[in-house]
Amino acid sequence: MDSPLPPRPILVALGSEVRALRLIQAGFRLSRERAAPWIAVHVETGGSQLTEDAEQVQVWLQEAQRLGAGIRMVQASTLAQGLSEVTRSTGAQMLLLGRSRDRWPWARMGHSTADELQRRGLDTHIEVMDDRKQLSDSTASDTGFGAMVGALSVLAVSSGVAWLVPHEGSIALVLPVYLIAVTFIAHHWGQRLAVLASVLSALLYNFLLETPRFSHASAHWPNLLFFLAMLLAAQAVVGLLHRLRQQAREVHRREVHTASLYLLARALARCRTSEEVAAITAEHIRRAFKVEACLLFPQGPEWRAVPPPSLDPGLPPPDELLPRLDVGERPGDPLEPLSLGKTYCLSLMGTDRSEGVLQILPREPAGLPPGNWELLKVFAVQIALALERLRWLEEARKAQIESETERMRSTLLGAIGHDLRTPLAAIHGAAGSLLLPGDVTDSTRRDLLTMIQDESERLAHLLGNILDLTRLESGAIQIQKEWQPLEEVIGSALGRMEKRQGILPVRVELPEALSLVPLDAVLIEQLLVNLLTNAQRHAPGQEMELRAWNEPGWVHLEVADRGPGIPSGFQDRIFDKFFRLPGAREGGVGLGLAICRAIVQAHGGKIHAENRPGGGSRFRVALPLDGTPPEPPEGIL
């Protein structure tokens, strides 16, 4: 072989059941072990699927996808057909599926999907994951008419067999036949029918098999023994099965719990806000427990209900409720739900305090099955921890902002100390020498006056920048977005600069089509002036480029120069307040680009800097075209 063939994929067949999670985990593990790709397959067999099932299938498929699986959804008349198609088309090395849960034992024996797949002669290894005896809950139907008929048929068949057995009047040869029959009945239809069957089989034995046949006159001791044996066997089998069933149910319940907890925990880990936590939680609880759920949590001084409104408006407000939930009525276990009318309330107890209240409204009047409360309490802990985590994050963020403000304050003082004093000193000095008695030549006077003007302009500019940034960052500037042509604001920015400096070497490239952009003209003008001034400072006298182009949903602006470019590692830092490149020329105090970033952020846009191919740097701004553009006037565009 010249090049190794890529490993054949592993297929995992998923339905809506809980065990799908185990299949997903097994598929993931196998694909890791064998370094093979894996594909999660769902076959829709066209039967009327419940929406909840469909939703659940989506959840599983997404989960598989998250773990790196490819996704296939196929439609086929039977599961086996669909799976064999996918297996053939993907050339899968292995097919992993859960044991089919057919209702009837004969179906389970002959026609299981796995067997059918085997018969189709696929070149693939079929692995059936055992469901640990997923026993259906049959106790409810054990006295039904069908069950009765079934039991009678079983007894009839076994009597026929017993008839054929040459028993020679000995009970020892007939007993096992009936024992098997009664065990079978006990297994499938439960205790009551099994007892009935024991009695019946004793009678049948007496009537059919005991010599003389077809008489029930004689009732001697072997018959009694027979009857007792049947009864004991039925009891033993039923007891055993009951235990097994309970175990299976417990296993299943735990599996359901683990799966729903797993899904919840994963969903919670991705939440960034308390609202998200609440919305996701309510949805999960609604699905997992088939109840209505609502989460109340504090937001500032208010309480928020998600989804709104609170389930029962008659309930006392959370502030009053929490003390009752936490200690009052049931000291020791703050997690125990408090029943208020139809609604149950649970405190979401975090590590140090309650993070909120979970309201549950069962859809059925009987309330929740007892086992579910335990799970719900575990849910509550998970939710509380998620809310707590977000609360701490928020507090950490606030603390960071505070320290940032503190840092800003001290840097500001530093900047004022140096950058404000220098021009002031120059102005003061120049004015003083102009006032000195004695002759000053006209040219000297002019120089000094020009210096006073330049320095005061620099001061004004600096102060303006500091004020702008402070206002922008504190949110004191109300951004006034209006739809307007980009060229207008470009024109006013260039106009403002050229009024002072004369014609600038700026090449402007704008798209021909006149499109409106929602922006605050004053701020965007400032942005352009700052970017152009920055370019000018780093590439004095050289040509600058100002370009704009459209993209669906965005408009892009670019200011590019042919200066020395940005040293690597500083592309982000140049937007920081008071940041100046090491060894930068005489220039600003490092506020211009910080203002640019604040302006762009206030517009909901993005800004970044990079080096240009061929030398120089470029600053790119993307502004969102949010909202609907206004109607153009008639006859235009």
Next chain:
Amino acid sequence: MNQPLILIIEDEESLRRFLIPTLSGHQYQVLSAATAHEGLAMARTHNPDLVLLDLGLPDQDGMAVLKDIRSWSRKPVVILSARNQERDKVLALDQGADDYLAKPFGAGELLARIRVALRHTLRAEVPEPIVSCGGLRIDLERREISLDGQSVKLTALEYRLLEALVRRQGKVATHSQLLAEVWGPGGEGNTHYLRIYMAMLRKKLEADPTRPKHFITEPNVGYRLILEAPGD
């Protein structure tokens, strides 16, 4: 001609110290007041030809002073405002102020604004029939516009906008003033119409629409038509 009388209503002493000698040095008579109360009294007794009004006065809102003056006089009022007060500026302009100066401003800018405002009172709102600057020539009487000798065709709305701007030549015109004049009542909300037509005018009448020489944007306030060479 008499020297025009200018009343300065400004509470900052340093600004008054700059304004008074600058204006007196340029053949204007100057009166000054530090409060709204004093300013209004002086305005009533002296009837100045122009008022320089600071919006941030200690005793009363500058806007109230403006309203008071406008209730009895049509003499030009030029607003002195700080930066980032576009809303106040627009409000003042729509309340009848003639123009504004954003602090800090230079002497050249101050004198130019005062000149334009006084010229408008003398002309009493009747525009000269023919105005021209650089290559641009506008003949309102014959409805002929040309750029560098080439005749330019304008649509009816473009022409009405141009006319409104020429009437206010050199002065700022707010968005709402232009909308009301060109589109009539009910056009107030359609600022983007104005912007689009303005862009069309620039395309037709400016050598480089991204570097307008005549149709100047006053961001978030309005437009100003400049028809004189800088330094004129």
